[in-house]
Amino acid sequence: MEDFIIKIKNLSKRFGTQEVLRELNLDIPRAKITVIIGRSGGGKSVLLKHIIGLLKPDSGQILVDGVDIVTADEKTLNNTRKKFGMLFQEGALFDSLNIADNVGFPLFEHTKMAPNEIYERVDYVLGLVGLRGAEKKYPSEISGGMRKRASLARAIISNPEVIMFDEPTSGLDPIMSDVIDNLIVDIQEKLKVTCIVISHDIKSTFKIAHKVAMLYNGKIIAEGSPEDMRNNDNPYVKQFLEGKSKGPIAVGD
Numbered sequence: 001m002e003d004f005i006i007k008i009k010n011l012s013k014r015f016g017t018q019e020v021l022r023e024l025n026l027d028i029p030r031a032k033i034t035v036i037i038g039r040s041g042g043g044k045s046v047l048l049k050h051i052i053g054l055l056k057p058d059s060g061q062i063l064v065d066g067v068d069i070v071t072a073d074e075k076t077l078n079n080t081r082k083k084f085g086m087l088f089q090e091g092a093l094f095d096s097l098n099i100a101d102n103v104g105f106p107l108f109e110h111t112k113m114a115p116n117e118i119y120e121r122v123d124y125v126l127g128l129v130g131l132r133g134a135e136k137k138y139p140s141e142i143s144g145g146m147r148k149r150a151s152l153a154r155a156i157i158s159n160p161e162v163i164m165f166d167e168p169t170s171g172l173d174p175i176m177s178d179v180i181d182n183l184i185v186d187i188q189e190k191l192k193v194t195c196i197v198i199s200h201d202i203k204s205t206f207k208i209a210h211k212v213a214m215l216y217n218g219k220i221i222a223e224g225s226p227e228d229m230r231n232n233d234n235p236y237v238k239q240f241l242e243g244k245s246k247g248p249i250a251v252g253d
């Protein structure tokens, strides 16, 4: 039987009158790469924020290793959060800290590790993302691709069991996107972590995913291997995978 690290059951969330998630169900396999696709504004980032406990649903369950983080007390929630590393859509590096201190930040903030130990670990993760030598630079002094890599280094420095990537390749040129995709695959294999990736990019999705799930209208309407998705007959899925703006989804729908 497949081993799922996260099980999401009947998750619903509305903001005011806007229903963003509607009784959504999704299981995330352990130590695999799951890519969540769906159109802009569909609720992908909202879903991710629920999984790390930054947003509370109106109803439903999110089981992380069997623990429901929706009803968990503060202490349990904090312990569960330690399992996660997150690469935010905006990157979210601190402008006033150099790369080494940005990447080491979670360890300075949440552990009692000595600075020299932290910088050793910073050196290791910067090596993993190919950023050795940029330690002393500030975010404004490096390229967008390098900033993504620095954010990735920061997301993995605490040795998380689950890494979430919100649009890791958005705003990057095709070559840099490919570099980031290869890094995700590499890091997943090296660290045996569970990766949850949100993507707009179909080519990249098919390249890195073990499992693909498509969010539409507040639900997961299709899921499976890349092969399963290619063979899916749902017109919304086909339209999305073919990247067409015309089809069953009207503009502004």
Ligand SMILES: Nc1ncnc2c1ncn2[C@@H]1O[C@H](COP(=O)(O)OP(=O)(O)OP(=O)(O)O)[C@@H](O)[C@H]1O
Binding pocket: 015, 020, 038, 039, 040, 041, 042, 043, 044, 045, 046, 047, 089
């Ligand atoms: N904190 C919030 N308060 C009110 N509305 C919100 C909040 N967060 C998100 N929304 C709304 O929920 C919907 C889904 O947003 P979300 O950011 O999850 O989309 P997305 O699928 O990640 O889109 P994109 O691909 O453009 O990043 C949007 O209409 C957004 O305006």
Ligand SMILES: [Mg+2]
Binding pocket: 044, 045, 046, 089, 166
């Ligand atoms: Mg988003």
